[in-house]
Amino acid sequence: MASHFSGVLQLTDLDDFITPSQECVKPVKVEKKQGKSVAKIQIEDDGSYVQVSQDGGKQKLEKAKITLNDCLACSGCITSAESVLITQQSHEELFKVLRNNKVEKLAEQKIVVVSVSPQSRASLAAQYDLSSSEAGRRLTAFFKGLGVHHVFDTGFSRTFSLLESQREFVERFQRKEQDSKSLPMLTSACPGWICYAEKTHGDYILPYISHTRSPQQMMGSLVKDYFARQQGLSPQQIYHVAVMPCFDKKLEASRSDFYMGEAETREVDCVITSGEVQRMLEEENMSLNDLEPAAPDTLFSSVCGEDFVRHSGSGSGGYLHHVFTYAAKQLFGEEVKELTYKTLKNKDFQEVRLEKDGVVVLCFASTYGFRNIQNLVQKLKRGKSPYHFVEVMACPSGCLNGGGQVKPSAGQNPKELLQKVEELYKAEHSQLPEDDAGVAELYQSWLHSVGEERAKELLHTQYHTVEKMTNGLTMKW
Numbered sequence: 001m002a003s004h005f006s007g008v009l010q011l012t013d014l015d016d017f018i019t020p021s022q023e024c025v026k027p028v029k030v031e032k033k034q035g036k037s038v039a040k041i042q043i044e045d046d047g048s049y050v051q052v053s054q055d056g057g058k059q060k061l062e063k064a065k066i067t068l069n070d071c072l073a074c075s076g077c078i079t080s081a082e083s084v085l086i087t088q089q090s091h092e093e094l095f096k097v098l099r100n101n102k103v104e105k106l107a108e109q110k111i112v113v114v115s116v117s118p119q120s121r122a123s124l125a126a127q128y129d130l131s132s133s134e135a136g137r138r139l140t141a142f143f144k145g146l147g148v149h150h151v152f153d154t155g156f157s158r159t160f161s162l163l164e165s166q167r168e169f170v171e172r173f174q175r176k177e178q179d180s181k182s183l184p185m186l187t188s189a190c191p192g193w194i195c196y197a198e199k200t201h202g203d204y205i206l207p208y209i210s211h212t213r214s215p216q217q218m219m220g221s222l223v224k225d226y227f228a229r230q231q232g233l234s235p236q237q238i239y240h241v242a243v244m245p246c247f248d249k250k251l252e253a254s255r256s257d258f259y260m261g262e263a264e265t266r267e268v269d270c271v272i273t274s275g276e277v278q279r280m281l282e283e284e285n286m287s288l289n290d291l292e293p294a295a296p297d298t299l300f301s302s303v304c305g306e307d308f309v310r311h312s313g314s315g316s317g318g319y320l321h322h323v324f325t326y327a328a329k330q331l332f333g334e335e336v337k338e339l340t341y342k343t344l345k346n347k348d349f350q351e352v353r354l355e356k357d358g359v360v361v362l363c364f365a366s367t368y369g370f371r372n373i374q375n376l377v378q379k380l381k382r383g384k385s386p387y388h389f390v391e392v393m394a395c396p397s398g399c400l401n402g403g404g405q406v407k408p409s410a411g412q413n414p415k416e417l418l419q420k421v422e423e424l425y426k427a428e429h430s431q432l433p434e435d436d437a438g439v440a441e442l443y444q445s446w447l448h449s450v451g452e453e454r455a456k457e458l459l460h461t462q463y464h465t466v467e468k469m470t471n472g473l474t475m476k477w
Contacts, residue, residue, distance in 0.1 A: 089250040091276040097239050098147040110239040111231070114143050115152045115219045115300070118310055119245040120274040122425040123405040126417060127278060128288040132424045133307040137293035139243075139277070142286065144294060150227075152300035153308060154242070157218035158317055161189065162433040164212040164459050165319055166326040169389055173331060181207035184380075184387040187319045189214040191252035192394030193373065194463060202465035204381055211460045215317065216242050216249055217258055220267025221458040222300055224260060226446045235263040241270045243277055245402030248394065257461050273404025302436060310428040313339075314366060315421075316398035320352065320391040322433060324364050327389075328354050332361055341366075348372055348396050351387075364389045369396035400425060 051059045094112075101109045116139055118132070125135035140151040165187070172182040188194060188210040197205045213221070219242065224235040242249065252258070253268040260267060272280075281287060295306060302309045313321025321339060328334040334354060341350045348368035353360050365387050367376045373392060379385040395401050400421050408417045433439070447455040 089253065089271050091272045091280045093270050094241055094272060095146075095280075101147055111150075111233060111237055112148045112239045112241070113150045113152065113223050113227070114148050114241045114243060115154050115157070115216075115223070116243040117154045117215070117245060117399075118158075118308065118425065118428075119315060119399045119402065119405070119421075120243045120277065121153075121308070122315075122400065122421045123245060123274040124277060124288065125424045126420045127406045130288060132428055134293060135288060136296060136308050137306065138288040138291045140296055141291045141294035142281065142288065145291075146280075146284075148241075150297050150299075152219065152223070152297055153302055154215045154219050155302040155308060155310060156300045156436075156438065157222055158215035158311060159302065159433045159436045159439045160218045160222075160459060161212055161215050161317070162311060162319065162322045163439070165210055166323050166433075168210055168212055169323050169327055170330050173327065173388065183389075184208055184385055185210050185323075185389050187317075187391050187393075188212060188461075188463070189317055189319065190246075190248070190393045190395075190399075192246070192248035193392045195248070195251060196373070196394070197377075198463055198465065201377060201381075205377060206463050206465060208380065209463055211462055213459055213461050214252065216244060216252060216268060216271070217461065218459065219300065220253075220258060222442075224263070224265065224267045225450075225458060226442065227300070235260055235267075236265045238265075239269050240267065241272060242268050243274065244271050245274055245399050245405045246395070247273060247402075247404050249404075273402075274406050275404055278406050298438075300438075302431065302438075304429055304431070308428055309431040310425065311433065312430045314391065314398055315400035315425050316366075316368075316391065316393045320364050320366050320389065323389055324352055324354070324362065327362060332356055345372070345375075348398075349375075362389075363387050364391075366391040366393075366398075368393045368398050370394065 051061050053059075097110055097112060101112070116136065121136045121139065122132045124130075124139065125132045128135065128138075130138065136153065143151050169185050172179075172185050176182050186205075186208045191214070194209070197209060220240065223240045224238060228235045228238055242253065250271045253266060253271045258267045259265075293306075296303055296308070311318040311322065313319070324339060325336045328336045332354065334356070336354065339352050341352055343350050344365075348366075349372045350366045352362075352364045354362035363386050365376075367373055367390050373394070376385065376390060376392070393399060395403065397418060401418050405421070408414045447458070450458070
């Protein structure tokens with residue numbers, strides 16, 4: 001089975017999809033004790049492992065347990081993790097939950113919530129020759145026809161991500177003289193990039209990474225905290241599915257940081273890709289073109305009338321655009337109406353600057369794709385990065401070109417398909433994060449009510465230098 005994950009993972013030795021038939025490179029856990037001579041490991045007929053000492057003594061060894069959170073720790077120790085991951089995070093699992101709901105007692109049924117990303121909406125719109133908003137309304141009808149209770153738009157939760165990113169950047173900029181690693185601030189919405197940074201570069205890079213949650217995990221907070229309490233439900237009674245343009249988002253949802261320990265549930269239970277939604281339609285013998293549009297759920301959706309609205313800037317969320325304009329105004333009193341992008345080595349490496357009195361006061365960049373990310377990391381390690389902020393995405397061309405998007409049909413040019421998806425995405429009316437009244441209201445009613453520390457937990461996260469065990473030794477990445 002080929003890897004579906006982002007190129008930033010596939011092009012390194014951290015390939016994060018290995019078929020279940022392959023054996024783990026670390027099948028046993030060996031405890032090394034000081035002063036003990038080296039022993040041999042013997043495989044018994046039943047497949048168990050035995051440590052044989054020089055004096056002939058035998059000790060049965062414990063098999064290493066690999067969890068989803070060990071994913072990408074090396075090129076082989078994630079075999080069982082990935083097979084579990086793919087099973088638990090698939091459209092088949094969503095179908096299973098919906099089937100169970102039809103036979104379970106009312107008290108045991110799950111409230112199923114689906115959150116759809118704007119990039120997935122645009123990808124499916126291109127497939128069915130619809131506008132992005134029209135595709136969104138028909139997707140709402142499709143999911144509700146299957147038994148889904150609520151369909152939300154992660155453009156809404158992205159507004160939280162943008163607002164928090166803006167504030168975080170200004171705070172980092174203001175303390176740059178006291179903290180040499182406060183800048184550049186690197187975006188954290190791309191899980192492929194985050195896994196690569198954690199497993200490969202660790203403490204060198206992590207201080208620079210924004211601790212603002214991605215839109216997917218912002219929606220996880222909204223659904224499993226605010227929505228659950230509003231509906232009088234426990235978080236465990238809700239089954240939350242995210243529709244994303246990227247397989248790496250399945251890894252993000254499985255992080256222990258996004259597991260609610262007290263409620264014993266994940267904030268996002270299942271991630272399915274745009275392509276998996278297409279397969280769901282095919283398995284149901286349906287087309288979006290044949291469905292009657294349904295009004296979107298407005299509780300967590302960014303809409304104007306019946307149409308969805310987007311954020312300005314890139315198809316990966318517009319982080320550079322919004323943080324730049326906000327910082328220019330807050331830090332230097334400059335109203336930036338239009339950004340001028342300068343293409344550097346290639347179209348996936350662009351730069352934006354703000355000059356004041358002939359001096360560059362803000363220098364931002366967007367860096368997409370593995371090779372550009374490698375160059376950025378090397379500059380950071382050498383202390384030669386000129387940037388204050390970088391929008392980092394693992395996929396070339398960003399999220400609209402994610403590995404989970406609908407694939408070109410036979411004879412269709414991939415570049416032409418991507419261009420069509422981009423046009424559909426950008427055709428929607430744009431809205432400033434600050435102008436979203438629904439988000440502003442939630443800041444007051446939800447976040448102020450839970451307290452400052454809890455609000456920080458719900459909107460932010462942290463990233464970790466990953467340690468792994470190899471032959472009894474702890475190694476840091």
